[in-house]
Amino acid sequence: MGVGRRQDDSTIRQVIADVLGVESVSMSDNPFDLGLTSIQAIRICARIRHDLSLDPAPECLLGSATVAGFVATVRGRG
Amino acid sequence: MNGTGTVHGAVARQARLRPQATAVVCGADRVSYAELDRRADAYAAELISSGVRPGGMVPVLLPRSVDLVVALLAVLKCGAAYAVPDLRWPHVRVQDVIDQLDPPLVITRPPMWDPGRVDHIRPAPDDEDAAATVFFTSGTTGRAKGVISPHRATMRLFAQPSVRLPIGRTMPQVAPGCWDAFSLELWGMLATGGTSVIVETDFLLPQHLRALTVDTIFLTSALFEVAVDEDIDCFAGIATVLTGGERMSQDHARRFLRRFPTSTLINCYGPVETCVFVTAHRVRPEDCAAAGGVPVGLPMPHTEVHVLTRTGMAAVGAIGEIGVSGHGLALGYLNAPALTRERFVTVEVDGLPRRVYRTGDLGQVTDQGVLHFRGRLDRQVKIAGHRVEPAELEAVSMSVPGVRTSRVMPVLAEGGGRNGLALYYTADPGAPAPAALRRYLASRLPSYLVPHTVRRIDAFPFSATGKIDTEALLEL
Structure with missing residues (x-):
């Protein structure tokens, strides 16, 4: 379970990095500082839904101060 | 009447x-x-x-x-x-x-x-x-x-x-x-x-489309691209997809039409001052490879399009400012008579005076009357589908005590897509630091107008013509 979660976390970070066009994303990064727009939030959430069968809301990513906060919310819903 | x-x-x-x-x-x-x-x-x-x-x-x-x-x-x-x-x-x-x-x-x-x-x-x-x-x-x-x-x-x-x-x-x-x-x-x-x-949500997501029984949808160009990329089958059962707001991606249109050859995909154009749409074009497979891009098409009912030059009408096929007349025009801007007079002008069309809205968009009309969108005359940009005037953000930032001059630019992501806004400012000692300035802007402006990057600089680089050199700024 712990290993699966860590893998999920790194998948989420990778999806965010891919969509934002940055090399890597750390848990303490503010998604907005990385250039996140609402359209990118929608794209990120669609990919997480597809890859991990989790169902995050774009509003949740847009409202998160850190990547870690978003990941915690996504896991809470999954 | x-x-x-x-x-x-x-x-x-x-x-x-x-x-x-x-x-x-x-x-x-x-x-x-x-x-x-x-x-x-x-x-x-x-x-x-x-x-x-x-x-x-x-x-x-x-x-x-x-x-x-x-x-x-x-x-x-x-x-x-x-x-x-x-x-x-x-x-x-x-x-x-x-x-x-x-x-x-x-x-x-x-x-x-x-x-x-x-x-x-x-x-x-x-x-x-x-x-x-x-x-x-x-x-x-x-x-x-x-x-x-x-x-x-x-x-x-x-x-x-x-x-x-x-x-x-x-x-x-x-x-x-x-x-x-x-x-x-x-x-x-x-x-x-x-x-x-x-x-009831803020965005129409692919999973919402799958759950809804609807036959027509409107998506901004950016959302259409996301849906085609991430979950193209969400369009199953939808007869008509209307899209507009930004230039249509030929690649996404092609993928949509290949998957749904009997669906109707419509590329639309229209600023808010002309209410919803000025023109529309049913996208055909051949448009997706056309060198000039997907046209925005022919006028709506009770709507006319004119391509304007500084002195009158542009010739067929020439690029000029898109002017719009007809029933779609707004009555004017709220409490802004000077701006209304500047943008809603009287132009002689076929010898008769017409009230025309000057869109600030560039376009050209083919000999069949089909309009193509060709960019902006001014600095207006679209961020995540929202129309953004960089000058609005500059005005709000310069209302902060200590901020002297600011300049806002769209930041281009790799691959050419637009990736938010950058604000550069010069300031007196004691003016807010970049993080504090951004917090202030976020408390006054909708999220799409808040800059992703805020940087304080000592002085603006100027080009040989005496204008702020925006390219040099982005490299600072």
Whole structure:
């Protein structure tokens, strides 16, 4: 379970990095500082839904101060 | 009279034609035309007794819901215009919009009425030239810019069935009420006897499309691309996809048409000042490889397109500023007569004076009359589908004590897509640091106007011509 979660976390970070066009994303990064727009939030959430069968809301990513906060919310819903 | 009629008049007519048909669906709520019109009549009587009069402007601070539709219809039945400030905006921006409207009252609670008053409604004269709504968009002065749109602007699109705009019988309503797309989604259904399916989330996501039973949707260009990339089968069962707002991606259009060859994909064009759409084009496979891009097409009913030069009309095929005339034009900007005179001008067309809106967009028209969009004359950009005036952000930042000069630019992501805004500023000692300045901007502006990057610099680099050198700035 712990290993699966860590893998999920790194998948989420990778999806965010891919969509934002940055090399890597750390848990303490503010998604907005990385250039996140609402359209990118929608794209990120669609990919997480597809890859991990989790169902995050774009509003949740847009409202998160850190990547870690978003990941915690996504896991809470999954 | 131009013969288009009013928005509320069209809904009342549908209520007589098909009283039991479903007008609005929102979650478990479902309301028939007869019930919608009855509630709106009752609430209109209440509003009239509270002082709403023809010509007034009434802000409605309700989330998307059946109640919101009842309130808007009631305002229109009073002969007044409504405005729907976005509830996600910072409080100060909502307050500023309310101040600009100078309203007789503000609707903040779901409609309620005194049953004894219903019979006393005195309907306002059916005036299609009167203001119906005030849209809000980014302005250059640091405040939201109000665009006053008459009934005829909305109704010209729906008064007769149009091959240019083949809307079906059910459409989701997801656009914010201060956008003109809201009028397309809501009144496009209610003026024609269709069903408006209100989506309570802020974005129409692929999984929502899968769960909805609708035959027509409008998506901004950016959302259309996301849906094609991430979950193309979400479009199954949707007969007509309308899209617009930015240049259409030929690659995404091609993928859509390959997967859904019998669906109708329409590329649309139109600034808010011309109400929803000026032109539309049904996308064909050959458009997806055309060197000139996908056209935005032919004019809507009661709408004319002119390509303007500094002195008159451009020749066929020449690039010039897109001018628009016809019923779609706004009455003007709210409390901004000088700006209204600057953008809504009189131009001689075929020897006769016409009121023309100068869009600031560049375009060219083929010998078949088909319009192609060719960019902007000024600095206006689209960020995540929102129209953004960099000057608005500059004006707000320069209102902060200590900030001397600021300059805002779109930041291009790798691959050419736009990736938010960057703000550079020079300042006196003691002025806010970049992080504090950004927090201040976030407290005043909608999220799409908040810059992703804020940097304080000692001085602006200037080009040889004495202008701020934006390329050198991005490399600082």
